[in-house]
Amino acid sequence: MAPPMSGDTRIPAIDGWFTDDALLGTRCGACGATFFPPERTFCRNPACASTDLADVELSKRGKVWSFSVNHYAAPPPYVGKEPFEPYTVVAVELSQEQMVVLGQLAAGVDPAGLKIGDEVEIAIEPLFTDDDGTHVAWKWRPVS
Numbered sequence: 568m569a570p571p572m573s574g575d576t577r578i579p580a581i582d583g584w585f586t587d588d589a590l591l592g593t594r595c596g597a598c599g600a601t602f603f604p605p606e607r608t609f610c611r612n613p614a615c616a617s618t619d620l621a622d623v624e625l626s627k628r629g630k631v632w633s634f635s636v637n638h639y640a641a642p643p644p645y646v647g648k649e650p651f652e653p654y655t656v657v658a659v660e661l662s663q664e665q666m667v668v669l670g671q672l673a674a675g676v677d678p679a680g681l682k683i684g685d686e687v688e689i690a691i692e693p694l695f696t697d698d699d700g701t702h703v704a705w706k707w708r709p710v711s
């Protein structure tokens with residue numbers, strides 16, 4: 568009998584922060600402010616403080632605002648490879664919300680070719696695999 572398959576299940580590294588192809592934020596019904604990560608209690612706009620917060624999909628594209636190649640292990644949720652490999656973190660200004668969201672550069676993309684202002688899109692990619700399945704998170708991939 569074949570051993571049970573592992574790695575078939577895609578598990579969000581963080582629950583409720585993204586779908587299969589988009590980041591999830593919340594938008595305030597009173598003032599229109601958008602939050603990421605999702606704000607679940609009340610609007611952080613000090614002039615508002617409404618509790619009318621709805622889930623919204625955020626822009627799938629944005630522009631590179633800043634990026635850096637990290638040569639040290641990052642805290643969760645950025646689970647690195649074993650053995651450690653340098654990885655690139657990109658700060659992306661979302662096209663509609665104009666808020667900056669950090670994420671890793673997509674697998675197989677050489678950061679040497681990345682420039683401030685480049686357009687990127689979200690990619691839900693594996694972070695690591697264990698007995699429970701493949702843990703996935705959002706990353707940023709240049710739009711070619």
Ligand SMILES: [Zn+2]
Nearest residue numbers: 595598610615
């Ligand atoms: Zn508000």
